[in-house]
Amino acid sequence: MARRRKEKKPQGAAARTLAEARDAGRSLQAWPCGVQDACGGCSFQELTYAEELDFKRRLVVEAFRAQGFEGLLVPRPVAAPRIYGYRNHMEFSFSSRRWLTRAEIESGTEFARDFALGLHAPGGFGRVIDLERCDLQAPAMNRLFQALRELIRASGRPAYDHREHQGFWRFLVIRRSEARGDILLHLVTRERDRDQEAELLRGLADRGLLPATVTWGVSDSVADTSAGAEIEVIHGPGHIVEAPRGLAFRIGPRSFFQPNSLTAGIIFDLVAEMAGELDGRSVLDLFCGAGTIGLHLAARGARVLGLELVEEAVEHARRNARDNDLEGRAEFLVADLLKGLPEGIERPDLLVSDPPRAGMHPRAVDRILELAPRRIVSVGCNPKTQAVDLRRLVDEGGYRISRMQAVDQFPRTPHVENLALLER
Helix, strand or coil, X not given: CCCCCCCCCCXXXXXXXXXXXXXXXXXXCCCCCCCHHHHXXXXXXXXXXXXXXXXXXXXXXXXXXXXXXXXXXXXXXXXXXXXXCCECEEEEEXXXXXXXXXXXXXXXXXXXXXXXXXEECCCCCCCEEECCCCCCECHHHHHHHHHHHHHHHHCCCCECXXXXXXXXXXXXXXXXCCCCCCEEEEEEECCCCHHHHHHHHHHHHHCCCCCCEEEEEECCCCCCCCCCCEEEEEECCCCEEECHHHCCEEEXXXXXXXXXXXXXXXXXXXXXXXHCCCCCCEEEEECCCCCHHHHHHHCCCCEEEEEXXXXXXXXHHHHHHHHCCCCCCEEEXXXXXXXXXXXXXXXXXXXXXXXXXXXXXXXXXXXXXXXXXXXXXXXXXXXXXXXXXHHHHHHHHCCEEEEEEEECCCCCCXXXXXXXXXEC
């Protein structure tokens, strides 16, 4: 008999919100997904959406209060247009050692343990939960996912063994354009098999589910990520096109783009609104990624310089500038802010900062203080680290936070995107 495993529960603020909702006797919704306790990705599914937005506002307030900010006007987050089926990018893992959820163990059902395709349970990279679907991704992505499960199970090739580093199937990435509905499928295997590639394409075509483009990666690395795989296009152009707010962005298997296309447009609009007058103004876009924010500001008349550490992202940004006829208004450079600013950079009229979840390194904050722009728009996917960074800018740079606005970029999860305008 399978041994019962203790599943990891939501921690910190996320756990408090659920507990408080239960204690207050609020009406809790049924969980539509059967693996939420084990996966942990959608821990806010129990709340009504109105309650979720209220709690996310509190998460922002508490994050800034912990850094000594009091009296800030923090509105309710802008609601997402869609709370399920909104993700345009999902990455799934294969495993030859299926991780059983508590519900599966308690059911008494015997499950085949030699194959799993799904998401990781918290607490270990080898814990892959076998999924039938994920309700956060679009229905068309789920239909493709389910067909791939059938075809791959029937292939006879084994899933990857994370302990022995053996097996064939490793990762599955699905991306979808909200603007056009096109889907990109990216598979990563441990070795090349041309016959298997052709067989999979035929199987999808027979089901009427062949995506707009299919890419294939091969990786023998022990690292649990699809990022380092050598990529080959085996069907279609190798990319799809997303078009928020009228600009077109080519999305490949490793392209940088916001995972929620609907709220991405809202964020672009808010950044431009906080920026104020843009025509002819200079903008420095830090952590610019593929240039999505900077190019939307350039399209509104700004002169944009984007800085990014990841060379591949800068290449994507330059290509996006060409595709949208914005090369004359937007330039993108590879730069390591820990080593300093590139030569010749002058104080911009506006600085935009959109760092990763870990926030800015103290040296990156130093660079902003050196430039001392009059206005800063901070985009933070983690309000806790954002508040730490802004505390320094306020204390050492003489800035004040004049506006805050969160956007619910990731409904049903404890994550929220927060924008802040700083002026001096």
